[in-house]
Amino acid sequence: MKTVSAVDAVALIPNGATLMIGGFMGVGTPERLIDELVRQRKSDLTVIANDTAMPGCGIGKLVDAGLVGRTIASHIGLNPETQKQMIAGKMAVDLVPQGTLIERIRAGGFGLGGVLTPTGVGTVVEEGKQKVQINGSTYLVETALHADFALIDAFLADYLGNLSYALTARNFNPVIAMAAETTIVTAEHIVPVGLIAPDHVITPAPLIDYLVTS
Amino acid sequence: MSAVDPQTIIAKRIAQELRSGMLVNLGIGIPTMVANYVPAEVKIFFQSENGLIGTGPIPEQGMGHRLLTDAGGRPVTALPGACTFDSAMSFGLIRGGHVDITVLGALQVDTHGLLANWMIPGKMVPGMGGAMDLVTGAKRVIIAMQHTAKGKPKIVNKCTLPLTSARPVDLVVSEMAVIEYVGGRATLLETGPGVSVEEVIAATEAQLTIPNKVPEMRL
Numbered sequence: 082m083k084t085v086s087a088v089d090a091v092a093l094i095p096n097g098a099t100l101m102i103g104g105f106m107g108v109g110t111p112e113r114l115i116d117e118l119v120r121q122r123k124s125d126l127t128v129i130a131n132d133t134a135m136p137g138c139g140i141g142k143l144v145d146a147g148l149v150g151r152t153i154a155s156h157i158g159l160n161p162e163t164q165k166q167m168i169a170g171k172m173a174v175d176l177v178p179q180g181t182l183i184e185r186i187r188a189g190g191f192g193l194g195g196v197l198t199p200t201g202v203g204t205v206v207e208e209g210k211q212k213v214q215i216n217g218s219t220y221l222v223e224t225a226l227h228a229d230f231a232l233i234d235a236f237l238a239d240y241l242g243n244l245s246y247a248l249t250a251r252n253f254n255p256v257i258a259m260a261a262e263t264t265i266v267t268a269e270h271i272v273p274v275g276l277i278a279p280d281h282v283i284t285p286a287p288l289i290d291y292l293v294t295s
Numbered sequence: 296m297s298a299v300d301p302q303t304i305i306a307k308r309i310a311q312e313l314r315s316g317m318l319v320n321l322g323i324g325i326p327t328m329v330a331n332y333v334p335a336e337v338k339i340f341f342q343s344e345n346g347l348i349g350t351g352p353i354p355e356q357g358m359g360h361r362l363l364t365d366a367g368g369r370p371v372t373a374l375p376g377a378c379t380f381d382s383a384m385s386f387g388l389i390r391g392g393h394v395d396i397t398v399l400g401a402l403q404v405d406t407h408g409l410l411a412n413w414m415i416p417g418k419m420v421p422g423m424g425g426a427m428d429l430v431t432g433a434k435r436v437i438i439a440m441q442h443t444a445k446g447k448p449k450i451v452n453k454c455t456l457p458l459t460s461a462r463p464v465d466l467v468v469s470e471m472a473v474i475e476y477v478g479g480r481a482t483l484l485e486t487g488p489g490v491s492v493e494e495v496i497a498a499t500e501a502q503l504t505i506p507n508k509v510p511e512m513r514l
Binding site: 105106107108109131132134135154155156157158159164167176178179180181183184187198199200201202203204205206219236246247248249250251252253254255256283 | 343344345346347360361362363364365366367368373379380381382383385386389390419420421422423424425426427428431432457458459460461
């Protein structure tokens with residue numbers, strides 16, 4: 082694990098990168114990395130996240146700046162700008178049921194090719210997907226998702242990279258930490274090694290590549 | 296009761312379905328109001344699918360915590376005994392059949408209980424969020440909705456809007472009726488305050504099974 086500035090961390094990300102970004106309606110999103118992506122004008126990004134928050138907040142800032150070419154999310158209903166860009170053909174949007182989205186990410190990080198889920202059977206979500214019968218029930222084959230970078234927001238990080246989260250800001254963060262080539266973390270508090278009790282570490286240090294310290 | 300607005304009637308009636316110890320997930324809108332009418336002695340575990348069990352009331356102004364929100368991103372509180380978890384766990388609870396009741400809104404429900412509640416092609420494409428997982432996985436699905444929209448029935452023969460799940464809902468509560476799907480048939484269990492069976496039939500497109508005795512909701 083290396084400590085970096087937000088400027089240097091974002092400089093690692095090329096245009097066209099696939100990013101998994103933590104957060105649920107902006108809660109648990111690494112806002113400093115988002116601001117730096119906008120400042121460095123990283124463009125044509127593919128964003129995999131629960132939602133695109135709202136204009137001026139979290140991932141919504143990337144959308145406002147026109148930096149997102151494709152979004153894979155479960156909900157865009159509270160961001161009219163995302164809907165506008167989707168309708169105008171400026172941004173491709175894949176809508177995925179929330180439970181399926183997080184499982185596809187989990188599968189990516191856990192070394193699985195995908196998951197079998199009953200969610201979406203008999204709806205438009207099943208179009209173009211393989212269906213399998215197991216013990217009399219029908220499941221969709223949902224493939225794993227991977228990313229170039231996971232942008233994570235934690236509550237506590239130590240200098241090894243162990244992470245813990247607060248309240249509802251955990252959401253997608255520990256799951257995306259498993260599914261990307263490179264992980265970058267911002268944390269509310271950076272604490273000495275040993276201060277986060279072993280039982281309270283949610284994301285183990287070896288998963289983290291970069292901790293933003295300035 | 297006639298002075299009570301439709302949303303309050305619906306929320307109060309659905310609150311009667313909740314029992315102590317249940318894990319319950321409420322959708323946005325009228326479903327959220329259900330929590331306001333649960334008697335103090337009934338202890339429910341309310342889930343917010345963004346990663347919380349033990350969701351409490353909306354905080355007083357200035358008392359919210361920016362890292363404690365509900366699935367709509369609004370500030371909430373966590374009751375003593377609450378717990379938090381990630382989204383994989385949250386949807387494992389939902390899809391895995393651990394949620395006893397989910398209460399959701401609807402655009403349309405059909406004769407067999409199939410639900411459409413997530414999109415109007417060309418008009419409203421917000422994404423399904425957690426709705427498809429909730430309807431597919433919860434033990435019991437209760438729909439909270441006004442009986443008609445702009446005078447048109449919402450309980451229809453066949454949904455014309457995209458379906459949410461292949462799994463039918465269990466109960467529909469409107470301000471006019473309580474309808475249960477018994478053996479795949481829409482059955483009128485109760486009428487709303489001051490509403491006759493004939494009025495319910497007139498406001499419903501789907502064929503209803505009418506038992507000999509249909510009592511009025513007791514609120």
